[in-house]
Amino acid sequence: MDFSAILISLRTASLSIVITFFLGILAARWVVSIRTTVLKTIIDGIFTLPLVLPPTVAGFFLLYIFGVRRPIGQFFLDVLGTKIVFSWGATVIAAVVVSFPLMYRSARGAFEQVDQNLIHAARTIGMSEWRIFWRIVLPLALPGVASGGILAFARGLGEFGATAMIAGNIAGKTRTLPLAVYSAVAAGDMEAAYEYVGILVGISFLVVVGMNWFTARERRYKAGGRAK
């Protein structure tokens, strides 16, 4: 078994969930504040698209954007001196794009559940929009936001199609666990495949348990909770 796949996968999933988590929250906060229905629907559609597209199609678009002969890809190559396609960074980009809709949708749903009167009341006692978000909306939406984060982490960890398209399957560089499973089976090395599969199942199971813990956790301020 090649341990590099495990390391690459964990590094990719960890970095991508940090990016996805904050991007998803900001995107959800923005969409919730849009007032025109048409614009809201269009933006929501674009943000959700990677969830419903086949990952290979998402990867195709990423290739289209970051390819070295495209403006953005060329910019990275000429100005920053890095090639995005077939680099480790590409695995992160693929994971972020594909897991983003899960984070965004969970956060948006959780934000919209927060009683509007709380926000109105906060405004009338002089709290700034930013403070209202950090002190009231986010804490109240936390169970939904956290479970969205966990789902997004699992999705990023399992990402295959888009990663194969934009990052390729280079052992020790861009070969994540799902790609390692594929490669091992393709090469007829079932021993290695079992081990990779075992690790993926183990991590995924922990993720599900973690999510249940977050969503079912009795919040201390709910009725029946004890005062400090």
Added chain:
Amino acid sequence: MSLKVDIHKKLKGFALDVCFDSGGAPLGILGASGSGKSMTLKCIAGIESPDSGHISVNGRVLYDSARKINVKPQKRNIGYLFQNYALFPNMTVAQNIACALPGSRAGKAPKVDELVRRFALDGLAGRYPAQLSGGQQQRVALARILAYEPEVLLLDEPFSALDAFLKEALQVEMRQLLAQYGGDTVLVTHNRDEVYRLSEDLLVLDGGRALSMAPTEETFEKPRQVQVARLTGCKNFSRAVKLDDTHVEATDWRLRLQVAAPIPENLTHIGIRAHYFVPADDDMAMPNRFPIAVHSLLEDPFEWNVMFHLPGVQHSPQTGIWWKYAKQQHNGALPKMLSVTPQNVLLLEGDG
């Protein structure tokens, strides 16, 4: 102290069109649900924006469509007590109150302590809102609002979320609070008892329009329109025509009544409150004495509700008349004759 409001806003099904000028005395706004009363408060607080108009407090303009002024709710300095109190459930009582105070955490502490004591919340500062009773929640919400020292206090159906036995005690507290509070207050409710107990001036809203604006007592004593009389609790209405300077004919009831002059020119209806009939079997000299045919009876714990009509008149919702009397006052057989004093016949206009 003055609050000037003149706003227009198109809403689903009707247009809100309200104009009033509060001179410092507690103002009540009475209206049925969907009359636009909560929307009026939300526009004053800046939670909603009117389509056009003007709002100012003590000369400070908060909203003016012509001058394109629309001050953010954060800068309006207007306190809003929500129907469900809108306490932040993730914060303790002390944290909720501290949210409305400026400055550092340490600087806020003495002020929070003072408010906790003033609103009789001792020992509850560390509790979360869900662990408090409805009355305690209301006190926390008021403490949080007054921590912000608003120039105007808006109360949106403040007692509707409370159990009946708590309401009256809290209304007494609220009366004391309003008496001490220096700024303007506006109380919105559909409950005539609340508005009578807590406001000095009264604006009656119906379908987004102001029907009347007058001292509360006067509005209850002498309502001029059918809708106003109905909102202040009058249950009996009949179409009416003027006969002479002191007499009208209640056409739905087929009853000739002596009334107090002057009779308005545009009289269309009369109204009589269910409490104002008195038994008149023996006293022949009473004015407006008439025989009754009892149609149905409803028993309350301490009152009888009698639905009657005039003998010979076909019973219908128009001809039925309610009489309410305390069991203690009169607890024998039902009288055969009732009467009503001329001053207690309300002379009204409006299409009902």
